[in-house]
Amino acid sequence: MGSVVLPHLNSGWHVDQAILSEEDRLVVIRFGRDHDRDCMLQDEVLYKIADRVKNFAVIYLCDIDEVPDFNAMYELYDPCSILFFFRNKHMMCDFGTGNNNKLNWVLEDKQELIDIIETIYRGAKKGRGLVVSPKDYSTRHRY
């Protein structure tokens, strides 16, 4: 459901424009394949929170098969990974997993996802490049 409703970015140019166009909001982009099971689960969650975070974040989806330009640049090798940008800057978040660059597992708790997005937004507004996630996910998910 969420895969259908959330806006898709169809080319590298669109991805860049999406990131450049926002002045005051966090840009959240889910890279993955729409038909992938993890992605469908994650999209559902994203869709449900999209309205609740619309004041400080905007959510896009991007198919890594359709737009392969960023696969090497952003190491998009996971089935589903979410990246955050603010004013053309890639935002990092210390989830405790060892990879601060992106959220590369399926986070099904809506409130937790909202909290993460909000924390990153607040850090970004203060000029931080790296924030610490409100919750530690080091034991929750292993590769």
Next chain:
Amino acid sequence: MSTRRDFLSQPAPENYVAGLGRGATGFTTRSDLGPARDGPSEDQIKEAIAKRAAQLGLVPDGKKGKDKEEEEDDERFQDPDNEVGLFAGGVYDKDDEEADKIWEWVDERMDRRRRQREARENAERDEYERNNPKIQQQFSDLKRALASVSDDDWANLPEVGDLTGKNRRSKQALRQRFYAVPDSVLAAAGSSGEMGTTVMDDGAASSNSTDASDGTMTNFAKIGAARDRVLKSRLEQASQSAGGDSVVGTSSSIDAQGYITSLNKMQMNESQAQVGDINRVRELLQSVVKTNPNNALGWIAAARLEELAGKIVAARKTIDQGCTRCPKSEDAWLENIRLNHDSPNTKIIARRAIEANNRSVRLWVEAMRLETIPSNKKRVIRQALDHIPESEALWKEAVNLEDDPEDAKLMLAKATELIPLSVDLWLALARLETPENAQKVLNKARKAVPTSHEIWIAAARLQEQLGQGQKIPVLKRAVQVLAKESAMPKREEWIGEAEKCEEEGAIITCQNIIQETLGWGLDEDDDRKDTWAEDAKASINRGKYETARAIYAYALRVFVNSRTMWMAAADLERNHGTRESLWQVLEKAVEACPKSEDLWMMLAKEKWQSGDVDNARLVLKRAFNQNANNEDIWLAAVKLESENGNEDQARKLLAIAREQAPTDRVWMKSVVFERVLGNVETALDLVLQALQFFPTAAKLWMLKGQIYEDLGKTDQARETFATGVKAVPRSVPLWLLYSRLEEKAGLTVKARSVLDRARLAVPKNGELWCESVRLERRAGNLPQAKSLMAKALQEVPKCGILWVEQIWNLEPRTQRKPRSLEAIKKVDNDPILFVAVARIFWGDRKLEKAQSWFEKALVLDADQGDSWAWYYRFLVQHGTEEKRADMVTKCVLNEPRHGEVWQAVAKDPKNAKKSVEEILKLVAAELEQ
């Protein structure tokens, strides 16, 4: 915001390179997944450009016409974030192409002009450099030649001396140059000092001014005097300001007590007080007073501050306020009275004070002092007594005011009725009464205050005054009663009381006190002896000889057989008593301890010294009866006889002594006796006999050798010494005599070997080493002496005599002081060394220091004759007549026996009968300088 999102519906531009538009950079988290690259790769960009060019139908190498480096330049100036991205989305069309071409043409034209300009400038610079060559270039050929310098040459370059340090020092020295103060300044300072102070002037000032007007001559003495006066006036000022107004005395002495008290009530001049400080403190104190107005101390401090600042009116006001706020504070009232002491208001204030606190003794006394007429004073004090009848202080004041003894008596009687516990009042009353009544008064007092020992002592003294001191044992009863009342003072306090009695002339009471109380509180064991000896010594030190005598008397009654106690008692009598009392003590002593030859000898000596030779003989005879065959007594008898000229008698005595108490000492004395009398042959006989009995007596060997030496029989003397050192190899003096004999005979080599053997036999002996060094020095072999000295100091580092030898004979004059400092550090206490140091100071004309060092040496070892002799010599040159006489008597008292030169002189048969003083003078003349 929605406008921003339009891009979603727009198509992506052709050949767009993803991420290039926003300058995206990637990241690498997991190297195993493959390298991430920074943004779009180079290939991607080139590919895209080529594609775009092909699409537009342009020459693919359209931009290649330019220089390579300019291309790079362009790229360098590009901001990939902005410029590329700005029009990156735009389409490159024909117009753009034309614009580019125009820009290229402009660039080319500019370049051409620049190239022309640069060529021209280069030419000009070359021209200039040719005309004005740099120094560097001038020497360039020489520098090139440096390449041919080999490593060895570099190494052999001469070092440049370090001149910087020297230069610096010399510059500093230049800067530190001192200039003499001009005479005019000194003279002006002198005269200004005169004006400001009351310096005693001997008319120097006026003559000074005439000199100045003369102007041609400079009188240095007067300038010096002026400077002294300036200093003196400064000191005087300092001492006066320190002493406040109260000190009017001379400038030279500052009374410490007065200084402290004057600090308390210091009144500074306004100019001297630091205004800022006073203001600050005033604020502080005002806040104190405001926050706690009922605290009298704050008010007093505030008033004192005003007084200090010189504002006496403000001070009075402040303290007045204080008194109204704290009417119950005595201190505040007293301060108030003190501040008003010269105004007529004082009495009013005093009345107010007393109204507020009518039970304050201090205020009453102060009020009484304010009255000037005795009758008024009496009135005040009577009023006071009405209010506070139980104050001892007030009664005392009242009694003091009475002129008539009868009135005083009445007052005291009343007082003792009211305050029966006041011992002072009882004693005062007793003192005023007639002896009979006094006894009654004291009895009453005793009943009232049974615990007071003062009353008992007063009673005892009363008895003494009445002439019954010995008969009635007041103090015995006193001790019993006081012990019963358990109010017995400590032993030390009793001794103190006894001393007080002695001071006031009541000697019998003093003795009685000691007799009754000395054993009080001490266990019945031998510790008592030490305690009493210490007590007596302490009393002697305080100058209380009667007390000490009483203590000894008591102690000797307990320890009849204690020799040390008898000696101490005799010492006391000798130093502070009469000759008769000394004899008495000694007689008692020899009766008590007949086996103590010391006491006998002391008695004999005292008798003899008083000229009573027969009695001395008698004493010695008694001593013989008690201690038969004691060599000391024998020898004393011999000495007595020989000194009195009875040589035959002495000889006989010696013969008997040799038979009855055959010790080496008796033999030796016999030999010496004969030798002194000039009977060399007899002496030789005796010494030969003696050596058969006592072959290990070093002194006998020495005597024998010396006798031979005197006779001029060097060979025999040598033989004697040789056998002597074999028999007694550990006797240092014997070795020394041996070596000196050899040296005197001119056989330095032999003397040296003798000393070497001596050092082997007696290792680590400073005297032997010193003699070796001296031998070398006398032989003129200074380097050898120095090396020996180094060895000696290594082996015996703590020997004063070695150090002295080094300091005086082996060091240059400039090195003496540092060397002596080192010596003192190594050897802390050596009288010989101290004398050497004193002589160094003497040589430098530092007489005070020299004298103090001499005295130190003498304190350290008064038996050292050489120190005395040096000191005598010093005083002959620099001392006064009295000082010298004083020193000689001290020397005679101490009877020094040791010291290198002293012994040599004193033992010479020629000087045998000379007194200590004569010997002292001889030695002083003998000393090498």
